Amino acid sequence: MGRSCHLLRRSLLLVVAIVAMAASSDSRAQDQSYPERTIKLVVPFIAGSPVDALARIVAQGLSARLGRALIIENQSGAGGTIGSRAVAAASPDGYTLLFIINSHVYGLYANPGYDPIRSFTPVSTIAQWSHVLVVRPDFPAASVRELIGYAKANPDTVTFGYGINTPPQILGETLKIATGANIRSVPYRGGAQAIQDMLGGRIDMNFGATSTLLPLIQDGKLRAIAFTGARRSPDLPDVPTISxxxxxxxxxxxxxxxxxxxxTGLPPPIVNTLNEAISATVKTPELQAGLARLGYEARIMSPQDSAAFLAAESEKWPPVVKAAGLRAE
Incomplete structure (x- = not known):
């Protein structure tokens, strides 16, 4: 009886081991053959936004590099949390990815339905950029100091438009705190809508990506008064930095x-395949030119460095958001 039980137990353990080995082998085979079908890249912001434009040029180059279609799916709303929540709940098979910006780690929403760090697997950083501060061409201020002076002399009359849970919102609110200016904030679903209202004379000031605002500045429809980067923008050499x-x-x-x-749980072989493809794609002259046209600077990191960078950013931005008095709209 004892010997039979012992043999049965050994047989069962052997079967379990064989199944586990087969599953592991199958998993490695799947990872090595990745990708085998279309990849979906979720952009949690509206189509036509600067972030969407960046995602599309990267997706086009990455698709060619991987030899598979890579489609953009815009899932905007709630400051980017709707699309992010969908990806956090997706299968970690490499066929559903998320394109984020630093608002992902703002901590603006108390319970977005996911953890910005633990619910995701970092693949790679892509790019970085700064913003230009613009006012309407007929606005009675030609510099940041004049803008602040006018706002203080005319409290609650100067209007600032922005997309909810975006870097321009942080910049504008931080400017208000740093200067004590009474500027009225006007939230929009996306920054493009704020710009349209600015062109219509309903908004006085805006922070935006150079790529979006440069044609309007060149046409005299908006006036640039400061650039947020460490150095002046090569596209706007006469515009001083905010510093x-x-x-x-x-x-x-x-x-x-x-x-x-x-x-979370995206297999390392798939992560490495994607990271290598992204790095090779962004280094091509075509992508470099595309990034430059949009006012972006390439910033590619390994998965490990990307994880460390995101962790550091998740510590950096929430205090800024809190100091600015921001909350989910």
Whole structure:
């Protein structure tokens, strides 16, 4: 009886071991053959936004590199949390990825339905950029100091438009705190909508990506008064940096970045395949030119360095958000 039980137990353990080995072998085979079908890249912001434009040029180059279609799916709303929540709940098979910016780690929402760090697998950072501060062409201020002076002399009359849970929102609110200016904040679902209202004369000031605002500045439809980068923008050499204007408190340098994440549990071989493809894609002259046109600077990191960077950023931004008095709209 004892010998029979012992043999049965050994047989069962052998079967379990064989099944585990087969499953592991099958998993490695799947990882090595990745990708075998279309990859979905979720952009949690509206189509046509600067972030969406960046995601699309990266997706196009990455698709060619991987030899598989890579489609963009815009799942905007709730400051980017809707799309992020969908990816956090997706299968960690490499076929659903998330394109984020630093608002992902703002901590603006108390319970977004996921943890910005633990619910995701970092694949790679993509790019970084700064912003330009613009006012309407007929606005009675030609510099940041004049803007602040006018706002203080005319409290609650100057309006600032921004997309909810975006870097421009942080910049504007931090500027208000740093200067004590009484500027009225006007939230929009996306920054593009704020710009449209600015062109229509309903918004006085805005922070935006150079790529988006440069044509409007060149056409005289908006007036640039400061750039948030460490150095002046090559596209706007006559526009002083925010530090040169006397407000280093809001020069985060850079104040925005983008990265690609997968759901937590994404297998390392798939992560490495994606990271290598992203790195090779972004280094091509075509992508470099595309990034430059959009006002972005490439910033590619290994998965490990990306994880460390995101962890550090998750510690950096929430205090800034809290100091700015921001809350989920």
């Amino acid at each position: 040169e204007a006397g407000f280093p408190q809001i020069a985060f340098n850079p104040d925005a970045w983008a990265a690609i994440l997968g759901p």
